[in-house]
Amino acid sequence: MIKIKEFFKLIVLGSVVTFVLGLMHILHAANTKDVNIAIILCCGVESPWDATMVESMERVKQAKPHGLNITYEYTEPIYGDAVMDAMTLFAESGDYDIIICHMTCSDMVQRINKDYPDVAFVSVGSGNSSKGGNEYWIYKRVHEAAYALGVLAGHMTESGVLGVVGTFPADDVNDEINAYFAGARTVKPDLIQKVSFIESWYDPGKAAEMTSAQISMGADMIFTLASNFAACEENNLLCFGNFADESHYSPSTHLSAPIAIWDRDITRIIDGWFDYKENGVPQNGNTEMMWTSMKDGGAVVAPFHGLADRIPANIRKIFDNTVNDIMSGDLVVELDVSEPKSD
Amino acid sequence: MISLEKRLESNISWVLFVYSLACIVGFIFTAFLLWSSGTDIPKAFFALYKGSLSSKKAIFSSLNYATPLILTGLATVVAFRAQIWSIGQEGQVYAGAMSAYFASLMFYGAPLWIHLLLVIAFGALGGALLGVLSAVLKNKFHVNEVISTVMINYIIIFFLSYMVGGGPWTEISDVNTTVYQQSDPVADYSKLPYLFGSTKLHLGFLLAILSAVACHFLIYSTPFGYEIRAMGHNPVALGHRGTNTHKTLLYILILSGAIAGLAGVTEIFGTSHRLKSEALYGLGYTGIIVGMIGGLTPLGTIIAGIIFGGLASGALYMKVLAKVPAALVPTIEGMFLLFFLCAGVAARYKIVVTGKDV
Structure with a gap:
C-alpha cells in the first residue's frame, strides 16, 4: 500500500511534470507566433505576375492565419542560377521560415532544401516539380x-x-x-x-x-x-x-x-509549416501540381x-x-x- | 606647359596607375549611384565583398560566374584584335550549348571522358559553325559582320526557344507541365565535374583558363596570331604581303565562335544542368565588355572576367542584403567599362611637362 508521504510525493512530481510540459508547450507555442517569409521575384514587383503574389501576401498577412504575425520581404528581380544563391542566402541567415521562389526553380530547391529542414521552400508556376517534404509547389490557372x-x-x-x-x-x-x-x-x-x-x-x-x-x-x-x-x-x-x-x-x-489570387496557396504553405513547427508534424509538401479554381x-x-x-x-x-x-x-x-x- | 604625347612603348607603372585610377573612380561613381538611389553605401559595398570575396564559397561562386565571361571575352579578343566587329558571341553561346546538348544525347552511354570530350568538342563546333556563316556572308556577299552576327543571334535564340518550347527538346515532365522553355535535365555523367570539393566551381573554369593561355600563345607566338594582329592594323598591307585575308577572316571567326561555343557548354553542363535560354542570356554581350576591359588581351580578359564574375556574385548579395535596385548593377558594369576604356586610351599617352610656351 502506498504511504501518504509517497502519495504526496507522486502528486508533487506529477504537478511539476505537468507544469514543465505546460510551460514547454507555452514556450513552444510562443515561438510560432511569427513567420518570416522571403519572396524571390523573377521580373519585378511592377510585373503582374510578381505583383499579384505580393498583393496576396499582404492580404494573408492581414488575415493572420493561426494568429501568426507575418513579416515578409521580396527581392529585386533575380533569375537564372543566381536564384539558388539567393535561396541559400536567405536559408543560411536563419531568419526566414518560408522561402518562396516565384518562378521555375525546383531544380535549385532540390539541391539545397535538405540542408535546411526547418525551412519551407516553395516553387511557383510551370516548369517545376516537387519531391515533397519541405518542398512545395504552387500552380496557377486563370x-x-x-x-x-x-x-x-x-x-x-x-x-x-x-x-x-x-x-x-x-x-x-x-x-x-x-x-x-x-x-x-x-x-x-x-x-x-x-x-x-x-x-x-x-x-x-x-x-x-x-x-x-x-x-x-x-x-x-x-x-x-x-x-x-x-x-x-x-x-x-x-x-x-x-x-x-x-x-x-x-x-x-x-x-x-x-x-x-494566391491567398489560398500561401495559406496552404503556412498551414504545413505551422503544423510542423507547432505540432512536430513532418512537412509534407505536395508532389503533384495543385491549383485553385475560380470557385x-x-x-x-x-x-x-x-x-x-x-x-x-x-x-x-x-x-x-x-x-x-x-x-x-x-x-x-x-x-x-x-x-x-x-x- | 603640360601636353599629352603618344607613347612609343607602354610603361607598366603608368598602365597600372591609370587602371587603378579607373577602378577608384568607378567605385566613387558607384557610391554616388547607390547614394542617389537611397541605398546604404557601406552596407552595399559590404554585401558586394561578402558575395564575391569573403569566403572560399564566395570566391568559388565568383569564379563560376567568371567562367563563361572569360570565354566570351576571349571570343571577343580574337575577333576584335583583327578589327572584325563580331557581335555574334551571344548567338554562338546558344549554338554551342545546343550543339553540346545534342552531343550529350547522341553519345549517351560512351565512356565518361570520351563523352565529356565529345560534348565539349561539339559545343565548340556549334559556335564555330555560326562563325563560318558570318564569314561566308562577309567574304561572298560583303555583308557587314555587325549586321550579320546580330541577325544570326536572333535566329539562333528563337531556334532554341522553338526546340525547348514545344519542339523536340522540350521537357516532358511526369507531372503534366508539358510545355516549358527548358529541356530535360542533362544526365549526371554529362555534367562537368566540380573542382576543389566545391559545388559551384567546375571543370569549365580550367577550360576557360587553358583557352586564355592558348589564345595568348596563339596571338603573340604564332604566324596566325601575327596575321590576326596585322589584320587589325592594316588588312590591305596584309593582303599585299600575300595573305589571303578572306581565309584569315574565316579562321578568325571560326576560332572566335568556337571559344564562345565553349561558354555555352560550361554554363549548361557545369551550372544550370538543363538547356534553357535564361541560363545563357547576356553571356555573349557581357563578354564583349569583358574583352574590351581586358584590353583585348587574353590575360587581361581573365582578370576582367574574374572582376565581372565577382561583380555578378556580389551583385546578388547587394540586391538581397542591401536592397540595391536591380537596374543599378548593369549600370555599374557599364560605368566600369567606360572608365576602363578611358584608362585604355590614357595608357597609350604620357603627360609631358615642357618649358614656357613661346
Whole structure:
C-alpha cells in the first residue's frame, strides 16, 4: 500500500511534470507566433505576375492565419542560377521560415532544401516539380476567368478577329489563351484568332510591337499577357490585361483581366509549416501540381472600372451569367494546354 | 606647359596607375549611384565583398560566374584584335550549348571522358559553325559582320526557344507541365565535374583558363596570331604581303565562335544542368565588355572576367542584403567599362611637362 508521504510525493512530481510540459508547450507555442517569409521575384514587383503574389501576401498577412504575425520581404528581380544563391542566402541567415521562389526553380530547391529542414521552400508556376517534404509547389490557372472574358470579347468584336499577345507558349500561358478563344467561339464560331508570343516573360517594348501587328491584321480586341496598352490607346481599342488589374496604366482601354489570387496557396504553405513547427508534424509538401479554381478563390475577373458603360447591358448580363455559372460549378471550362496558333 | 604625347612603348607603372585610377573612380561613381538611389553605401559595398570575396564559397561562386565571361571575352579578343566587329558571341553561346546538348544525347552511354570530350568538342563546333556563316556572308556577299552576327543571334535564340518550347527538346515532365522553355535535365555523367570539393566551381573554369593561355600563345607566338594582329592594323598591307585575308577572316571567326561555343557548354553542363535560354542570356554581350576591359588581351580578359564574375556574385548579395535596385548593377558594369576604356586610351599617352610656351 502506498504511504501518504509517497502519495504526496507522486502528486508533487506529477504537478511539476505537468507544469514543465505546460510551460514547454507555452514556450513552444510562443515561438510560432511569427513567420518570416522571403519572396524571390523573377521580373519585378511592377510585373503582374510578381505583383499579384505580393498583393496576396499582404492580404494573408492581414488575415493572420493561426494568429501568426507575418513579416515578409521580396527581392529585386533575380533569375537564372543566381536564384539558388539567393535561396541559400536567405536559408543560411536563419531568419526566414518560408522561402518562396516565384518562378521555375525546383531544380535549385532540390539541391539545397535538405540542408535546411526547418525551412519551407516553395516553387511557383510551370516548369517545376516537387519531391515533397519541405518542398512545395504552387500552380496557377486563370483559364476560367479568361474564358468568361472570351465570351465578352466574342460579343463585342466587330471585325470577328481577336488577338492575343502571349509571353512564352508555356503550359500556364496556353491554358488561358485557349480558354479565351473557346469562350469567344461560343458566341462566334467562325472567329479568326491571332496569337503572337513575345518570347520573354516581361518585355513591354516587344509587346507593343506585337499588339500593333495584330491590330494591323484586323484584330479589334487584344488580350495582352505582356503588359503594354500603348497600341490599344493609339488605335482606341478595348484590351484585356492579364494576372493583375492594370487599368491604372490605361484607364481608357483596359477593360478587364483575369486576375490571379494566391491567398489560398500561401495559406496552404503556412498551414504545413505551422503544423510542423507547432505540432512536430513532418512537412509534407505536395508532389503533384495543385491549383485553385475560380470557385475556390484562385482567380477573379477584374472590375470594368470606368469602362463598364462601354458594355451593352444585354452582353453584360450574358457575361455575368457566365461568371456565375463558373462560380457555381454549372459551367466547367475545359483545360486545353496545347500551343495556340493563329488562324 | 603640360601636353599629352603618344607613347612609343607602354610603361607598366603608368598602365597600372591609370587602371587603378579607373577602378577608384568607378567605385566613387558607384557610391554616388547607390547614394542617389537611397541605398546604404557601406552596407552595399559590404554585401558586394561578402558575395564575391569573403569566403572560399564566395570566391568559388565568383569564379563560376567568371567562367563563361572569360570565354566570351576571349571570343571577343580574337575577333576584335583583327578589327572584325563580331557581335555574334551571344548567338554562338546558344549554338554551342545546343550543339553540346545534342552531343550529350547522341553519345549517351560512351565512356565518361570520351563523352565529356565529345560534348565539349561539339559545343565548340556549334559556335564555330555560326562563325563560318558570318564569314561566308562577309567574304561572298560583303555583308557587314555587325549586321550579320546580330541577325544570326536572333535566329539562333528563337531556334532554341522553338526546340525547348514545344519542339523536340522540350521537357516532358511526369507531372503534366508539358510545355516549358527548358529541356530535360542533362544526365549526371554529362555534367562537368566540380573542382576543389566545391559545388559551384567546375571543370569549365580550367577550360576557360587553358583557352586564355592558348589564345595568348596563339596571338603573340604564332604566324596566325601575327596575321590576326596585322589584320587589325592594316588588312590591305596584309593582303599585299600575300595573305589571303578572306581565309584569315574565316579562321578568325571560326576560332572566335568556337571559344564562345565553349561558354555555352560550361554554363549548361557545369551550372544550370538543363538547356534553357535564361541560363545563357547576356553571356555573349557581357563578354564583349569583358574583352574590351581586358584590353583585348587574353590575360587581361581573365582578370576582367574574374572582376565581372565577382561583380555578378556580389551583385546578388547587394540586391538581397542591401536592397540595391536591380537596374543599378548593369549600370555599374557599364560605368566600369567606360572608365576602363578611358584608362585604355590614357595608357597609350604620357603627360609631358615642357618649358614656357613661346
